[in-house]
Amino acid sequence: MSITSDAEFTGMQKISECVAQVLKAMREYCKPGINTLELDEFGGRLLSQMGAKSAPKLTYGFPGHTCISVNEVVAHGLPSASMVLQEGDLINIDVSAELDGYWADNGGSFVLGEDKHNHAALVKASKEILESALSQIRGGVKIADIGRLIETQAAKRGYKVIKNLAGHGVGRSLHEEPHDILNCYDRYNTTRFKKNSIVAIETFIATQSTYAQTAEGDKWTLKGNKGGFVAQHEHTIMVTGGLPVILTQANEILD
Template sequence: MTIQTPDELGGLRRAGALVAGILSTMRDQTIAGVTPRALDAIGAAMLREAGAQSAPVLTYGFPAATCISVNRVVAHGIPDETPLCDGDLVNIDVSAELDGFFADTGASFVVGTASAAQQRLLDTTREARDAAIAQLRAGGMLNSIGRTIETVAARRGFQVIRDLQSHGVGRALHEEPGSIPGYYDRRDTRRLHAGMVITVEPFLATHSTRTDALDDGWSLVCPKGVGAQFEHTVVVTHDAPIIVT
């Protein structure tokens, strides 16, 4: 969507604060022995209490309130009853509709203490997200997002997962300007404009540039190695972008 009024920005901020709070609470509860299903129940309860709806359920009929991906599963993982263990690489993605506004956020982290290799992947993915957001300005090129992400990833020795991309958001979970690659596409001539609402969500991996789908119809895995994601919902302006999550 394109934000046109202060009321619209306020509505988006409220949706963003909700999903950010849910993600933070779920992350705090992610310890060895807890199951992804139990974590999802926490998120579902917080959505109900706020009068919000899970965006993946509302939009696609996803079989859980949130996406929780573990180890080789990098996106769209279905929360199950398998207890988490120290050293597991977990991604939680929370998106919701609140009073007609959609916001989307996600983060990867390790249960317990991360290994040095895991921490490098996490730090680089977060750096790529933050660097891509920092350079957003109305009038700039949309493909500057992918260019920045790809530059950070290459400098640190990681690969961009090319079939998982950022996207427009706001009045729906996925909307204009459509998919936004996490790699540089010189053919993409779209420009950013003031008020544009998008996610910025790099997916970086140790040894994969594409994902494979599991038989459950949702979970996407790295064929080799592991991946990570960090995501914010952002409003583009002529000055510094507004992060609502």
Template sequence: MSVELKSQTEIALMREAGRIVCEVLDALEQAVAPGVTTWELDALAAKLTAEKGAKPAFKGYMGFPCVLCASVNEEVVHGIPSKRKKLAEGDLMKLDFGVVYRGWYGDAARTVPVGKVSPEARALVDATRESLQKAIQAMQPGNRIGDIGHAVQRHVEARGYSVVRGFTGHGIGRKLHEQPEVPNHGQAGSGMKLRPGMVLAVEPMVNQGTDEVELLEDEWTAVTADGKLSAHFEHTILITERGPEVLTRRA
């Protein structure tokens, strides 16, 4: 398996791509409210991407029709924005977004509560966000890919949730999806060794119930098989000599 280690010049461009992703997601998060459609969020993402001198990473990728992956409640990932899908109080809105900046990719996701959500929904969101932070802490040079997934799995399963196994994180750089795959479960100490210059997109998807998912008729939107809630967080992370550097986080 060939994994590209990024140079300092390339990393500088990926930092810019990550900054743009973060800024657009910040704006989208502020726009999430009851009554807003996922189509409106997609339009905002497209507008801001263009204003920042970047290109959308997802639109046209393997035929995906939109700039933003917008998944609500039991939708796990890859939800297609729609004029008919209007957010309601208590929903969980998953915003998954990426850009290409001067040939280099950035990719991140976050789950945003719509208004006041139930304590159960809030706990799921908190556990998923925390699991990503645990994964980032495990991304020390010399550790292994299995340490990342193990950190996610241990954190969420201890709280009674399940990790989606049908989708994984991934390397990222000149392409949106590069080697290696980064599962959200695994055995500590297993898999490829983490080396400075590697850039990985790590993205826990965590379900209230079963880890099984189903694909809707649009052939994109993945939903929980039992109809229960799902949450999703993602960052693009650089491995450095000193440890992990999150490229898609606010400075």
């Protein structure tokens, strides 16, 4: 969507702050020994208390309030009582929701407790690359150039990107135009960011894989085509003529 009034901006601020606070609270709630179903139900209660509704449930009938992906799972991890979190796990939480007709999306990867499996560098790279990408987004900039920036910075650090997962427009629904804010350069994409538009920008930085594919056993869970691990970070922003307004800044994933 594009912001055309103060009321629309206020609506986007409210839902963005909601998903940001829920993401932050879920991260703080994480501890070794809890399972991802318990964590998801905690997040669902928070959304309900704020008057918000889970976006993946509303849009796709997803069997959870949030997506919680652990270790080798790239995205869309299903909450499960059998997935018990352990010290050193690489965890990604993605929280998106609707409130009063407005939608926002954010996510972040982190290491639970001690970095026993050396995932911290990957997480740091994902956060810093997102921060770099956001600093370059403004009205008139080609979407493909941001993809090139993300891919180039990942390669300089010794990482790859997931090429078939992307950021997207958001605001009046979970996924809107532009649909393909990729983590790689697409020379055929000549679309430019539009001033006052609302978009979700996300990184998918990988150790080995370049594509996500549906895992065996369910229709939701995505894993890498060549194994390894992936870190993701995401903000909902408003594009301006200068630096964007980071609407989900309250989740503090760039700290």
